[in-house]
Amino acid sequence: MQQQRTPTGSSSDLSVSIMEEKEQLKLPNPGSCGVHLKRQLLLSWYAQSGRDLPWRRCRDPYQIWVSEIMLQQTQVKTVIPYYHRWLEQFPSLESLTVANLQQVLKAWEGLGYYSRARNLHRAAQKIVQEYGGVFPRQLQEVLALPGIGPTTAGGILSAAFNQPVAILDGNVKRVLTRLVALSVPPAKAMKQLWQISEALLDKEHPRDFNQALMDLGATVCTPKNPNCTSCPWKDSCQAYNLGIQSQLPMRELSSPLPHKTIGVAVIWNEQGHILIDRRRPEGLLGGLWEFPGGKIEPGETIEECIKREIQEELNIEIEVGDRLITINHAYSHFSITLNVHHCRHLSGIPQPVECDEIRWVTLEEIDQFPFPKANIQIIAALRQNAE
DNA sequence: TACACGTGGGT
C-alpha cells in the first residue's frame, strides 16, 4: 500500500509541487539515482505491458512518419484502419510523391485536420528534391519538413533510428504534469515540461523509453480514473502522493463554442447532375469538395440565404426547393447546423468565384471526390432518396 | 501566447 507523502517529504528530484508554484524547476542530476530508477521501472513496465502497435513492427522512417502524422490529435483506434489502407495505396515515399493531392485527400477523408495530409504530400516532394528520396536523420532537417513539429520529429527519430530526442505529446504531458504535480495548465509550462521530458529520456534506450512513456499515458495515466496502483512511477508521482491525480492536468478556461447556421444547396441540372465545388487549398477543409452554401444573415430565411449565397459564390440563378436534410456538426472551434435543400438550376454558367473548381457530377461519380464528414451525410441522404 | 484546425468516442 502506498503511503501518502507531503511534497517536502518527497524523494522526487523533479519537484515542482503546487506548494512551490513560482519556483523554477530544478533539473535532476543526470546521474542521479532517481532518474535512473525511473527509467528502469518504466522500461520494465513497458516490456511487460506495452502495446503491440502496427508501426512498432518496422523501422522504416516513411511508415513511422505516416503513423506519427495520423496520430496527431487522433486516437490509436481511429488511426489503425487508415494506416493500413494508406500503406496499401502509398507503400513508399516515392509512391506518395507521384500521387496527386486529390488522391491523398481521398485517402485521408474522415480523419480530419486535413492540413496533415496536404503537408505529408508536400513534405514527400521536398524529401525527394532535397534528400534524394531518403528520409533525413538530422533533427533540424526533419523539423524543417511541413507538418513535423518537435513531438513528431522526436517520435520519428527515436522510433526509426533510436536517436535520443525527447517528445511531449498529450500522453507525456499528462504523465509529467502529474509526476511533478504541475500547478498550472500545461500550455503555460511547456518549457518546463520539455525540460523534464529531456531530463528523463533514457539516452541508452530512447526508442523504447519514448514509446513506453506514451503507453503509460494512454493505458495507465489516463485522463479520467488513472490506474495508479499499476503505475511503475507511483512512488515518485507527486500527484498520486498528494491524492490529486484526478484533478490534474489543470484545465484552461474555455469559452462556449460559437454556432453558425448554414444554408446548403444540392443543385440539380436538367441532366440530373449535381453541382459540387472544391474549396480553396488553405484553411478549414482546404482542398476538399462540398455542396455550395453559406452563413445565414440576420432576418433571412434559409431559402433566401441559399439563393443569395449561390448567386454570390457561383453567379447563377437557382430555385430553392424542398428540404433534403438538416445536419448538426461540431468542429473543434465552432459548431454548425447545415440546412440542406434541393435546388434547381435556372440560368447562368457556374463561376468559381469563391472556390477553386466546380463540377457537375452523378451520384455514382461523387465517391471519387474527397468530402468532409458533414457532406458525406448529405450524400447518404441523396442515396436514400434515390432508392 | 493564443487560436485555427476535424472527427469519433467517452461520460
Next chain:
DNA sequence: TACCCAAGTGT
C-alpha cells in the same frame, strides 16, 4: 445533451 479529450503544428 453537451462537453471533454485524443501520439500537435502552423501562424
